[in-house]
Amino acid sequence: MAMAKAASHAALLSKAASHAALLSKAGSHAALLSKAASLAAVLGRAARSAARLTKRRRSGAAVLIAMALAAALAGCGQGQQHGSAPPPPTVTVMTPVQRTVVDHDEYVGRFVAVDSVEVRSRVSGYLAEIHFIDGQLVKKGDLLFVIDHRPFQIALEQMRANLAQARANLAFTEADLARGQELLRNKTITEQSYDQRMQAKRVAEASVAAQEAMVHSAELDLNEYSELRAAIDGRIGDRRVSVGNLVIGGNNNNTTLLATVVSVDPIRFEFTFDEASYLRYQRFAGMSKEMGGGTGGLPVALKLLDEPDFKHVGKMDFVDNVIDRSSGTIRGRAVFANPDGLFTPGMFGRLRVAGSPPYTALLIPDAAIGTEQARKYVLVVDDGGVARQKYVALGQLDDGLRVIKGGLAPTDRVIVDGLMRARPGVKVKAEEKGGPAASSVAKEAAQAKAE
Numbered sequence: 025m026a027m028a029k030a031a032s033h034a035a036l037l038s039k040a041a042s043h044a045a046l047l048s049k050a051g052s053h054a055a056l057l058s059k060a061a062s063l064a065a066v067l068g069r070a071a072r073s074a075a076r077l078t079k080r081r082r083s084g085a086a087v088l089i090a091m092a093l094a095a096a097l098a099g100c101g102q103g104q105q106h107g108s109a110p111p112p113p114t115v116t117v118m119t120p121v122q123r124t125v126v127d128h129d130e131y132v133g134r135f136v137a138v139d140s141v142e143v144r145s146r147v148s149g150y151l152a153e154i155h156f157i158d159g160q161l162v163k164k165g166d167l168l169f170v171i172d173h174r175p176f177q178i179a180l181e182q183m184r185a186n187l188a189q190a191r192a193n194l195a196f197t198e199a200d201l202a203r204g205q206e207l208l209r210n211k212t213i214t215e216q217s218y219d220q221r222m223q224a225k226r227v228a229e230a231s232v233a234a235q236e237a238m239v240h241s242a243e244l245d246l247n248e249y250s251e252l253r254a255a256i257d258g259r260i261g262d263r264r265v266s267v268g269n270l271v272i273g274g275n276n277n278n279t280t281l282l283a284t285v286v287s288v289d290p291i292r293f294e295f296t297f298d299e300a301s302y303l304r305y306q307r308f309a310g311m312s313k314e315m316g317g318g319t320g321g322l323p324v325a326l327k328l329l330d331e332p333d334f335k336h337v338g339k340m341d342f343v344d345n346v347i348d349r350s351s352g353t354i355r356g357r358a359v360f361a362n363p364d365g366l367f368t369p370g371m372f373g374r375l376r377v378a379g380s381p382p383y384t385a386l387l388i389p390d391a392a393i394g395t396e397q398a399r400k401y402v403l404v405v406d407d408g409g410v411a412r413q414k415y416v417a418l419g420q421l422d423d424g425l426r427v428i429k430g431g432l433a434p435t436d437r438v439i440v441d442g443l444m445r446a447r448p449g450v451k452v453k454a455e456e457k458g459g460p461a462a463s464s465v466a467k468e469a470a471q472a473k474a475e
Contacts, residue, residue, distance in 0.1 A: 111453070112409075112450070112451045112452050112453045113442060113445035113446060113450075113452050113453065114442060114445075114452070114453045114455060115405070115411075115439045115441060115442035115443075115445060115446050115452045115453070115454055115455070116439070116440055116441035116442060116454075116455050116456075116457045117404075117405050117437040117438060117439050117440065117454045117455070117456060117457065118388070118437070118438060118440050118456065118457040119434065119435065119436065119437060119438070120386035120387060120388050120428065120432060120434060120436065120438060121386070121387040121388070121425060122384060122385070122386060122387075122434060123384070123385070123387065123422075124382050124383065124384055124385075125382070125383065125384075125385045125387075125419075125420075125422050125427055126378050126379075126380055126381070126382050126383075127378075127379040127380035127419065127420060127427075128376045128377065128378060128379055128420060129297070129301060129376070129377050129378075129379040130374055130375065130376050130377075131295040131296070131297055131356075131374070131375045131377070132295065132372065132373070132374055132375075133293055133294050133295030133296070133372075133373060133375055134293070134294060134295075134369075134370055134371065134372055134373070135291050135292065135293050135294075135367050135368060135369050135370065135371045135373065136291075136292050136293070136294050136369055136370075137258070137286035137287050137288075137291060137292070137369040138287045138290060138291065138292055138359075139256045139258065139286070139287040140284065140285070140286045140287070140369075141254075141255045141256055141258075141284065141285045141286075142281055142283075142284050143168060143169070143252055143254075143260075143281070143282045143283045143284065143285065144273070144279045144280065144281060144282060145169070145171060145249070145252060145271045145272075145273035145279065145280065145282065146245075146249040146273050146274065146275075147171060147176070147245050147249045147250060147273040147274075148270070148271060148272050148273040148274065149171040149172050149175060149176075149250065149270075149271060149273070150171065150172045150268065150269070150270055150271070151169060151170075151171060151172075151265055151266070151267050151268065151269050151270075151271050151282075152170045152171060152172045152173070152267065153169065153170035153267065154168070154169055154170075154263055154266075154267060155167045155168055155169070155170070156168050156260055156263075156283075158260070158261070158262040158263060159259065159260065159261065159262065160259070160260060161257075161258070161259050161260075161288070161365075162254040162257070162258065162259070162260050162285060163254065163257050164254055164255065164256055164257050165253050165254060166253060166254045167251060167252075167253055168252050168253060168254055168260070168282075168283065169251075169252040169282055169283075170250065170251050170252075171249075171250040171251075171252075171271060171273075172250075173246060173250055176242065176245045176246040176250050177246055179242045179245065179246075180239065180242035180243060180245075180246050182242075183235065183238040183239040183241075183242040184239055184242075186235045186238065187232065187235035187236055187238070187239050189235075190228065190231040190232040190234070190235040191232050191235075193228045193231065194225070194228035194229055194231070194232050196228075197221070197224045197225035197227075197228040198225055198228075200221050200224065200225075201218075201221045201222055201224075201225045204217065204218045204221040204222075205218070249273075252282065254285055255285070256285055256287055257287060257288075258285045258286050258287040258288050259285070259286060259288050259365070260283055260284070260285045261283055261284045261285075261286075262283070263282065263283055264280075264281050264282055264283060265280060265282055286369055288362055288365050289361060289362040289363050289365070290359050290360060290361055290362055291359070291360055291362045291367045291369070292341075292357055292358065292359050292360075293326065293338070293357065293358045293359070293360060293367075293373060293375060294355065294356070294357050295355075295356055295357075295358075295375055296348075296351070296353040296354065296355050296356065297353060297354065297356060297377075298352060298353055299347055299352050299353070299354070301379070302343075302347070302354050304379065305377075305379075308381065321339030321340050321341050321359075322339060322340040322377065322378070323337065323338075323339055323378070324337075324338050324339060324340055324358050324375055324376065324377050325337055325338075325375070325376045326338060326358075326360065326373050326374065326375050326376070327373065327374050327376075328366075328371070328372075328373055328374075329372055329373070329374075334374075334376045336360055337360075338358045338359055338360035338361070339358060339359060340356060340357070340358050340377075341357060341358065341359045342356070342357040343355070343356050343357070344356070358375060385419065385422075385427045385428070385429070386427070386428045386432055386434060387422060387425035387426060387427055387428065388402065388425060388426055388428060388432075388438050388440065389424075389425060389426070389440050390421070390425075390426050391440060391441070391443070392438050392439060392440040392443065393416070393418070393426060394443060396415075399415050400415065400416055400417075400418055401413050401414060401415045401416060402414055402416055402431075402432065402436075402438050402439070403438070403439040403443060403446050403448065404432075404436040404437055404438050404439065405437045405439065405452060405454045408451075409451050409452060409453070409454060410449060410450065410451050410452070411439065411446040411447060411448055411449070411450055411451075411452050412448060412449075413448040414431055414432060414436070415431050416428050416429075416430065416431035416432050417429040417430040417431055437454060439452075439454075440457055441457070
């Protein structure tokens with residue numbers, strides 16, 4: 025019985041040796057792990073069988089098991105030593121795109137209305153009517169507020185009565201002066217009496233003129249000043265005073281603010297830029313005339329805070345004539361069409377201004393650029409298929425590609441895909457990119473050849 029069990033253990037050990045041989049022939053790590061798991065299962069069964077033997081027999085079986093395990097491990101080591109080296113990593117490369125670009129500077133600023141009017145009354149009185157809805161668009165001349173007419177109507181009638189009285193007094197003095205002329209010729213009155221009648225007539229004429237002016241002023245108060253109309257086209261804010269409240273009018277600083285109206289289309293955008301940028305702009309050919317306004321104006325583009333692109337086009341219409349001493353900046357202004365009322369005074373925006381003359385630049389995708397602390401680099405593949413590191417100076421984004429201002433040659437093959445698999449000084453397998461960037465390179469090369 026014991027001999028039969030020993031023969032069984034020997035068979036198990038033979039199977040273990042067979043598994044070890046298979047492991048030594050395996051070339052991949054996954055196959056080694058699978059065979060090792062099978063070997064561990066066999067050894068486990070052998071250990072459980074050996075546990076049922078006597079102490080002496082268990083010792084002999086353990087020796088045989090250890091020998092089998094050592095043989096299996098030796099086979100695994102030989103399999104790893106005879107394994108082949110991994111192939112070079114595959115990367116995608118492209119040559120930089122060459123095209124004419126213009127550098128742009130970006131500034132943050134706010135929209136301001138071209139015209140802004142505070143609606144205040146010229147006369148005092150109680151507010152009787154409101155003829156607009158808060159926030160609506162109004163046209164020049166639209167009726168906004170009405171102040172109670174009745175006090176102004178009474179004042180006008182009183183002024184008209186005073187004018188009639190002054191005219192009657194003038195008529196009397198004119199007749200009295202005419203009689204005085206006859207009496208003076210007859211020596212009935214003295215010249216002093218005649219001069220007094222002449223003076224009375226002139227005073228009456230002045231009184232009539234004064235009363236006529238008073239009547240005109242009362243008519244203005246009644247027909248114009250008691251009715252407040254929009255002075256410009258634009259959007260009106262909310263009413264600041266409700267019907268029935270006393271409105272303080274006049275020309276002093278205590279007048280009542282009723283509402284505000286701001287123009288909508290066009291609208292201005294104000295921003296500031298530094299002295300160095302101002303000098304750079306001034307040195308562009310003809311830039312000073314364009315930036316200063318006039319009939320032309322430097323083209324600019326703008327985007328709002330929630331927009332990805334600069335899709336709103338306008339033009340510069342003003343640059344200030346002095347640089348602020350405290351900040352070293354100068355104020356600029358651009359004007360934009362606003363037919364749909366999207367732009368609102370006080371709204372933030374980002375403005376893009378041309379910052380250089382047109383020049384030919386190299387462009388690559390942003391994905392090809394790596395970062396090493398504060399420096400940027402790209403990996404290029406040389407003629408021997410080895411990846412090399414090049415430090416580059418970056419420019420702006422232009423149509424989805426990054427402008428490279430230095431550190432790269434037009435013939436360099438830049439790794440654009442597989443950057444994490446490549447290392448400087450390591451051989452790689454380069455494949456040319458056939459996407460949009462490569463097609464654009466071929467197209468521009470064909471155009472250059474045709475020219």
